[in-house]
Amino acid sequence: MIARRDECNPDLLAELLHARLTQADELSITTHLDGCAACRRKLDQLTAPDDWWIDTQRTLKDSYALSHSVEPNICPPIDNAVAWVVNLLKPANDKHSIGTLDGRAVREVIGQGGMGVVLKVWDEELHRPLAVKLLSPMLASNGAARQRFFREAQAAAAVVHPNIVPIYTVATEGVLPYLVMPFVAGGNLQQRLDREGPLPISEILSVGVQIAEALVAAHRLGLVHRDIKPANILLDEGGHRVLLSDFGLARTIDDASLTNSGMVAGTPQYMSPEQARGAAIDHRSDLYSLGAVLYAMATGRPPVRGDSTLAILRLVGEEKPVPIYDINETIPTWFDRLVNCFLAKQADERIGNAESAAELLRTALAHSRSPAHNPLPRKLHLRGRPTGTWLAGSFGLLFLMVPILYVALNAFETQLAPSSLNQSVQQAAPWNNNVPRSHIPGSQASETSIDSEVLNLVQRIGLELADLQRSIEADCRGLAIQDERPVTTLENRE
C-alpha cells in the first residue's frame, strides 16, 4: 500500500498507531499529519476514548518522577531523604560541610532509614566525628512516630554494653528531634557483605558472639530489639568490634502496644515468623533474627528472599532456607546446624535465650579456631549420628587397621619389584617430599627407604587418629553430663 501525503486515510492511521507501516508509508502519513488537524484528532480517538486522555492528565500530572525520561527507577522512594535534609540545615562556613545543625558542622548524609536520616557531624569541642540521627519531618508531626523515636533513645540509653551503640544526647527542642551518637567508622555489616560477600567462619562467629552478648544485656532489661539485621550492626574501624544500633523498634516486653498492635514493623527478611505474622513476640524473636544475620554472613544473602515485602513476609513463615554449605562450601556443615538452632519457625524450638546463644557461639568459635582442643558442642553434631561411644569404638577399629595395613603392605612389597613399589608409595604419598633422590630404584638402600617411608606414613596417620580420638572422647565426656547441663557445660569443662 502506498500512502499519499495529501490524502486522509483513516485505515492507515490505525496501522501507523501500531507501527505496522513500512518506513516510507510511515514517513508519508506522518508528514500528512503535520498539516491535517482532522487526522490528528482521528489518531487521538483511535488511540483511546476521551476519558483516557483526561485520566492520563489527572492521574499523572503530579508525578514528578514520571515527567523525566531517565534511567529506570524500579522502586521510587516515597520521600527523597537528602533534599529535605539540606534545606533544613543552616549554611556552613567551611567548604567541607553541607550545612550546620544547631551549630554542628554536618559533613554528609551517611544513612537513611524508615525513621529519618543519619548525618555525620563534626564535634568541634572534642575534635571527633559524631553521628546524628534526625527524625524525618513527615514523622515528626506524628505522635506515635515521635514516641517511637524517643523510645529508641530511652531503650539504648538504658543498656550500657560495649556492643551497643551508646546515645550521647537527645535533642527535643528544635523542629526535628534528633539523637547524637558516636560515629562508628567501619560502616555497617550490610555494606561489608555487599562489598566483600560471605565472611570467614571465625569472623562470622565472632560477630555472632558479640551480638548475642549485646542481646543478653538488652533482654536482661526486658527489652526486645525487634530489628536485628546487618544494616543495624556497625563495625569498628578495624572491623573486630561490632556494635548493635537502632533500637527504634525496641519495645519492652510488658509494653501494652505489643500485644494489641499486631503491626508489622522491622525488616521482613530478618524477621521471625511470629513477628512477620504480627503475633506477640518475645526475646526469642531477636534470636531468630540473629540466626538470619549469621546465615547472611555465611552466604551473603538473607535466608529468605522475595521480590516484595509481602512475598518475603510469606516466605519467612513457610520456606526452609537453602542449606548454607550448598551456597558456600567453605563453611563447615555443622554451622548450618548451628544456624538452624536459631531459625526454627516455632519460637519454643529455638535456642532458649541469649545467654545460651552466646555460649553456643563462643564454643563454636573456639572450635573453629582450634578443633583439636575445643570439641564441637554436641548440639551441633549430626542428628541421628551414632553415639560418642560407638564413634570412639569405630575409631579404635581404624586404629587397629593401621598396623594390619602395614603388614599387608609389607607382604605386598615382597611380591613386587622394589622400583614399582617405591613408585606406588610416592604416588600414594605425594606430600612426602623428603625422599632423597639417590634412593630411587634398584639401589640397595631403597628397601630401607621404603620401610621408613611407610613407617612415616603409618606414624603420621596414627598421630592424627590419636588426635581425633582424644577430641571424640572429650565429646563423650560432655555427653555424659549433658542431661543436667546442656550445651553450656562444654565450655565450662574446658
Added chain:
Amino acid sequence: MVIPQTRHSLLRRLHDRADSTAWSEFCAIYEPVIYRFAKRFGLQDADAREVSQEVLLVVSKKVELFDTQAGGRFRGWLSKIARHASIDLIRRRREKPVGGSDVIRRLSEIPRVESDESSMFLIEERQQHFQWAAEQIRQSSQPVTWQAFWLTAVESLPAIEVARRLNMTVGAVYVARCRTLARIKNLIDPFIDEEAP
C-alpha cells in the same frame, strides 16, 4: 519489560505461592492504592503504611478463598479488607490513645466516608494503574518519544510548541504521543476488562 498478564490470570497466579513475580506485580499496584485509601480515611503516614502491609498480608493468606472465576468482585473484596484494617487500626489507637481528640474525631467520620468508599477505592486504583503502566512504558521508551507524550498529554502544551522544543515535526509528536498512550492503555486494559460487569 514484563508484559503483565491479565488481572484474571494475575489473580490465578497469586494462588501459586511460588510465583513471586505475580506477587511483586500485585504489590506494586495495590500497595500504593491501599496506602492512599487508608490516608483518605484520615490515617497518618506510618499508620497507612501499617494498614497497607496488613491488607496485603491478609490477601496473601486468604487469596485461595477468592474465586477468580467470579470476576468483578475483587475490588470490592480488597476495599473491604482495607476498610476493616483502617477502622481496626483507628480503634486500636483509641484503646491506647496517641492522637487524643483527633482520632476520636476521625472515628466519628467513618460512617460518612463509608458510603463513598467504593468510588474512593476506584479512583485510587485508576490512579495507580496509570502510574504503574506509565512507569513501565517510560522505562522502555526513547526519551524524545516520552517527552512528546508527556508535554502534550500531561502538561497540555500545544503540539507545535512541543515539536519546536524537541526538534520534531508536529506529525511525529502526534505519533509519539498516541503510540505511548496506546501502550499504556494496553497494559491497563486487562485490569478493566476483568472488572466489567
